[in-house]
Amino acid sequence: MSIPQLRERMKGWLEGEYKAVAFSIDADPTAYALYREGTEEIYLRQLFVKRGRRRQGIGREAVRILRREIWPSDKRLTVEVLTANEPAVVFWRSVGYADYCLTLEIMPGETGGQARTPDALPRVGNA
Ligand SMILES: CC(C)(COP(=O)(O)OP(=O)(O)OC[C@H]1O[C@@H](n2cnc3c(N)ncnc32)[C@H](O)[C@@H]1OP(=O)(O)O)[C@@H](O)C(=O)NCCC(=O)NCCS
Numbered sequence: 432m433s434i435p436q437l438r439e440r441m442k443g444w445l446e447g448e449y450k451a452v453a454f455s456i457d458a459d460p461t462a463y464a465l466y467r468e469g470t471e472e473i474y475l476r477q478l479f480v481k482r483g484r485r486r487q488g489i490g491r492e493a494v495r496i497l498r499r500e501i502w503p504s505d506k507r508l509t510v511e512v513l514t515a516n517e518p519a520v521v522f523w524r525s526v527g528y529a530d531y532c533l534t535l536e537i538m539p540g541e542t543g544g545q546a547r548t549p550d551a552l553p554r555v556g557n558a
Contacts, residue, residue, distance in 0.1 A: 441465075444465060444476070448467050449465050449466065449467050449476060450465070450466060450467075450468070451463055451464065451465045451466075452464045452466075452493075452496075452497065452501060454489070454492075454493050454496070456484075456489075460481075461480065461481050461484050461489055462478070462479060462480040462481065462484070462489055462490065462493050463477070463478075463479055464477065464478045464479075464493060464497060465477040465478075466497075466502075468502075468506070469506075471506055471507060472506055472507045472508070472509055473502050473506050473507070473508050473509070474509050474510070475497075475508065475509070475510040478490060478493060478494070478510075480493070490522055490526070491522075491525070491526055494526045494527075495526075508528070509528075509531070510523055510528055514533070
């Protein structure tokens with residue numbers, strides 16, 4: 432997506448039910464989180480750490496701040512991640528999220544059965 436398209440998409444989310452938190456280090460915007468709070472659940476739609484600042488513990492610290500200072504502690508926390516995004520799968524597990532649901536698909540034109548399970552995900556049975 433182009434920058435104007437991304438801006439419009441973000442605007443739509445923020446005008447709707449989503450809230451964003453921006454994290455800065457020495458006034459430099461470094462990361463942001465976008466989430467939706469329901470009566471029983473907080474769904475984290477996006478967590479983004481600036482390229483060049485990754486693997487420095489910033490994502491972990493952002494989740495720590497959200498949980499300790501911003502989110503109530505009595506709600507279920509959820510996040511969705513593409514199985515192909517292995518670094519993110521490892522990240523979410525490392526900050527405490529546990530595997531809950533796996534969406535499977537057969538794309539138009541595929542016969543199905545192609546093994547696409549990345550190493551970061553568990554293989555169930557003979558799959
Ligand atoms: C996923 C993301 C938020 C992680 O942020 P980060 O600041 O780089 O993560 P941290 O440095 O706090 O890493 C915490 C732990 O997560 C795991 N981890 C993070 N990035 C990883 C990677 N690229 N490969 C393997 N493990 C990784 C590690 O266990 C790491 O601990 P360690 O550095 O002590 O080994 C960041 O990579 C990002 O913004 N990615 C693009 C957007 C995205 O995919 N967001 C998630 C889906 S919404």
